[in-house]
Amino acid sequence: MTIRIGYHASHEQFSPRELIGYVKQASNAGFVAAMSSDHFAPWSERQGHSGFVWAWLGAALQSTDAMTLGLITVPGGWRYHPAIVAQAIATTVDMFPRRLPWVALGSGEEMNEHVVGDRWPSKQERNDRLRAATDIIRELLAGGTVTTRHPIAVNEAKLYTRPLETPKLLIAALTADTARWAGGFADGLLMVNQSRDAMKNMIQEFHAGGGEGKPIVLQVHVSYAEGNDAARLNAYDQWRSNAITASLAANLRHPADFDGASKHVRPEDMDEYVRISSDLNRHVSWLKEDADMGVSEIFLHNVGRNQTEFIEAFGIDVLPSFAT
Numbered sequence: 001m002t003i004r005i006g007y008h009a010s011h012e013q014f015s016p017r018e019l020i021g022y023v024k025q026a027s028n029a030g031f032v033a034a035m036s037s038d039h040f041a042p043w044s045e046r047q048g049h050s051g052f053v054w055a056w057l058g059a060a061l062q063s064t065d066a067m068t069l070g071l072i073t074v075p076g077g078w079r080y081h082p083a084i085v086a087q088a089i090a091t092t093v094d095m096f097p098r099r100l101p102w103v104a105l106g107s108g109e110e111m112n113e114h115v116v117g118d119r120w121p122s123k124q125e126r127n128d129r130l131r132a133a134t135d136i137i138r139e140l141l142a143g144g145t146v147t148t149r150h151p152i153a154v155n156e157a158k159l160y161t162r163p164l165e166t167p168k169l170l171i172a173a174l175t176a177d178t179a180r181w182a183g184g185f186a187d188g189l190l191m192v193n194q195s196r197d198a199m200k201n202m203i204q205e206f207h208a209g210g211g212e213g214k215p216i217v218l219q220v221h222v223s224y225a226e227g228n229d230a231a232r233l234n235a236y237d238q239w240r241s242n243a244i245t246a247s248l249a250a251n252l253r254h255p256a257d258f259d260g261a262s263k264h265v266r267p268e269d270m271d272e273y274v275r276i277s278s279d280l281n282r283h284v285s286w287l288k289e290d291a292d293m294g295v296s297e298i299f300l301h302n303v304g305r306n307q308t309e310f311i312e313a314f315g316i317d318v319l320p321s322f323a324t
Helices: 016-029 053-063 082-095 110-116 123-141 176-182 196-211 228-242 255-261 267-272 280-292 307-317
Strands: 004-009 033-037 068-073 102-105 146-148 154-157 168-172 188-192 216-223 297-302
Touching: 004 016, 016 033, 016 053, 016 307, 033 053, 033 297, 053 068, 053 082, 082 102, 082 123, 082 154, 102 123, 110 255, 123 146, 123 154, 123 168, 176 188, 176 196, 188 196, 196 216, 216 228, 216 280, 228 255, 228 267, 280 297, 280 307, 297 307
Parallel strands: 004 033, 004 297, 033 068, 068 102, 102 168, 168 188, 188 216, 216 297
Antiparallel strands: 146 154
16 A cells, blocks of 8 residues: 655654654654644643744755655735735745655644734634635745635735745634535645544545545644553643643633643543554554545654664564555
């Protein structure tokens, strides 16, 4: 079975310098791609980092010539205006042709966007801005001059350095409703692991909304260690702040708020959110089930701090099952 397996570089958990090292290790171990999230703050005070992903992206691409990279960012006009996102994409692709095959766009979380001082709008308004931002970015990358007023103001924007090829603009979705909505205008879908039925439903809804034939990228949270108890404790320590609903996560302001919202989560609850196992064959089975759903790429995020252990073990005993 052939499918592209990538490594997720978690800016919330490690310094940018550490992540460069992990990306190099992942490339040497056989991961063919990497991705990262664009955050201003971590999900938990226990994680403790949040580097600037656009600066890091250039360094990461320079550090290895064997991987493609992708990222998820928020272009809704809070931290980033969509014209600036388009310029960042164009510059990156000019420097590293064919190395940034996609950029995923999301509606954002208050935790990251409140820092610029604007009010935090409703989900509907955020979706309206996401749709508008996608159109703005796409038109700028195609060489157009953009002027618009609502819902995001743009005044005679034009890119003078443009890439020879345009990355696909994926839309990040956490629910089936969002996936169906995105199917009509996105170049592809980015989703995270949920129950098997929920993921299949999201894919079906994306197809029903117009996404048939478009790529689907899956980010999978895993916790691997030499023993199941250690793997579970790693997940509980580093990722229990994500064991809350998507709507709540979008509207919390500080890492401490996530820690408070997840204070009643128990270690045994983490299996719903993270694939926890010390059995590498179990991880292979999970990934084969993912591939059977029709996803294009899978990015593995080992939520524990034991990145080198994870990279080495998966490089030896997991990735060969999916080698091209």
